[in-house]
Amino acid sequence: MIGKEKIRQLSRQSLYGQWTITHKISRDVINFAMSEPHFPMPANIRNAAQEIVLSEDLSYTDTAGLPLLRELIAQAYKLPDTGYGVSVTGGASEALFSGVMALSEPGDEILIPVVGNPSYEVVVSLAECTPVRYAIQIDKRIPILPERIYSLFTDKTCMIILNTPMDPTGQVIDKIVLENIADICLEKGVLCMIDESYREITYESKAFSMSGYNPNVITFTSISKLFSMTGWRLGWIIGSEELMETVNFLRNYSTTCAPTISQRVAVRILEGAGSEHRDKILSILANRKKLMRELLAQHEFYAATTPLGGYFLFLNYQEYCKKTISSIDFANLLLEKYKVAVVPGIYFGEEGEGYIRIAFATDEKSIQEGFARIRQCLTDLNKKN
Structure with missing residues (x-):
């Protein structure tokens, strides 16, 4: 039976629910966590x-x-x-x-x-x-x-x-x-x-x-x-x-x-x-995907999925980090110190631990700066070990 206790239990188990409730993404943050396109309605x-x-x-x-x-x-x-x-x-x-x-x-x-x-x-x-x-x-x-x-x-x-x-x-x-x-x-x-x-x-x-x-x-x-x-x-x-x-x-x-x-x-x-807008947005997203792949190579992030659809990338950050750090802690660190919002991989299941989800539907300048900040975060973490 669905009741308030069952809903409360599921709410407590939802790591993403806890993470999003406790984190407010301010305007000065590069938002790779969004699940919607960074374009105005036509x-x-x-x-x-x-x-x-x-x-x-x-x-x-x-x-x-x-x-x-x-x-x-x-x-x-x-x-x-x-x-x-x-x-x-x-x-x-x-x-x-x-x-x-x-x-x-x-x-x-x-x-x-x-x-x-x-x-x-x-x-x-x-x-x-x-x-x-x-x-x-x-x-x-x-x-x-x-x-x-x-x-x-x-x-x-x-x-x-x-x-x-x-x-x-x-x-x-x-x-x-x-x-x-x-x-x-x-x-x-x-x-x-x-x-x-x-x-x-x-x-x-x-x-x-x-x-x-x-x-x-x-x-x-x-x-x-x-x-x-x-x-x-x-x-x-x-x-x-x-x-x-x-x-x-x-x-x-x-x-x-x-x-x-x-x-x-x-x-x-x-x-x-919607025909003209559809073609335009698909072209923009394809270009941003291309930019993202170039940045992955530039920053030597090779342990990542190659998106064939949608506008998400799943990056195995743990592959580049000498210290074991949970995806929630890594996402918190990125947000609080480096002003980059990503989604912890654990949100998508236990097999997602060690990953972060990055949405590349934002503007190109933010994509470039966001990847640079993620690389800097990993560099700083590795210096401490």
């Missing part, structure tokens, strides 16, 4: 939002979302004409929460990636399910091995959660690997839930989605990452009509519907208002 979309406020109906929508928006999403994902549904949510977080809560039973086992977004484990625990962790190969181009995942399946397994491109490593799971896993899930009667929040931000391969691949695949995403709309709280979850009916029943009593203003703005974006 002017034409802001203008469209103003127009919508003045001229369009902003009352409740269907729980599943505006019919036109759902139709545009279905077209964008090339969903089959029948058999699949879209539910528009208050961001990817609500999609994850609603999907897990509605489609599992207490006592079920749900496979989650480690390292991975800590939201997965928290939501699975709130659903009174058992999180079963599968390891990510942080230092490999192929981050997961399907056979290792299959070995974790039991008669209690109801779902696996996948994420591509990955937070915090920036790795991308190959489409063939995802199809292999989805096929086995269908055969075993296991749901395959895929977090595609960074789907459109890829650098070496064309963006793809697993939406509509088979009836056991559920995908969810957010519109906020690429269009700097994190506060607008809009995303969606896609799955079979039967599964979405269950999700919508829960959502009717939890959120009623996603914000109507955000839905109407999303309609404008999917009708074409």
Whole structure:
């Protein structure tokens, strides 16, 4: 049963929750810890939002979302004409929460990636399910091995959660690997839930989605990452009509519907208002990724992931530090003395200890200065030993 004691217990266990609550990031800090792009919302979309406020109906929508928006999403994902549904949510977080809560039973086992977004484990625990962790190969181009995942399946397994491109490593799971896993899930009667929040931000391969691949695949995403709309709280979850009916029943009593203003703005974006901005931001992020790789070489940081998607880098700082220092202590030191904010690797699971997550969606000057400060911090630490 979900209650205040369970929530308090999970809150105490959440290392990231404790870290973010106790650290205020001031303006003089280089912020590599953010999970949102360092770009303003496009002017034409802001203008469209103003127009919508003045001229369009902003009352409740269907729980599943505006019919036109759902139709545009279905077209964008090339969903089959029948058999699949879209539910528009208050961001990817609500999609994850609603999907897990509605489609599992207490006592079920749900496979989650480690390292991975800590939201997965928290939501699975709130659903009174058992999180079963599968390891990510942080230092490999192929981050997961399907056979290792299959070995974790039991008669209690109801779902696996996948994420591509990955937070915090920036790795991308190959489409063939995802199809292999989805096929086995269908055969075993296991749901395959895929977090595609960074789907459109890829650098070496064309963006793809697993939406509509088979009836056991559920995908969810957010519109906020690429269009700097994190506060607008809009995303969606896609799955079979039967599964979405269950999700919508829960959502009717939890959120009623996603914000109507955000839905109407999303309609404008999917009708074409966001195309120019999308191309511009992808080009900027690709250039910043290139700069980041140059800085890694310049500062001789070779023990780091190569992001193929998203805008995160997972750096093994311990490889360059003679003294063993926890990722929380290292992040605290960087913030307090060197004015650089990063996310401790332990936040993403025990396998993340010794790493920090760096977001390179900020401006180029900050990226250059931030890497110099991280190198200086490590140099100073090594001098003390």
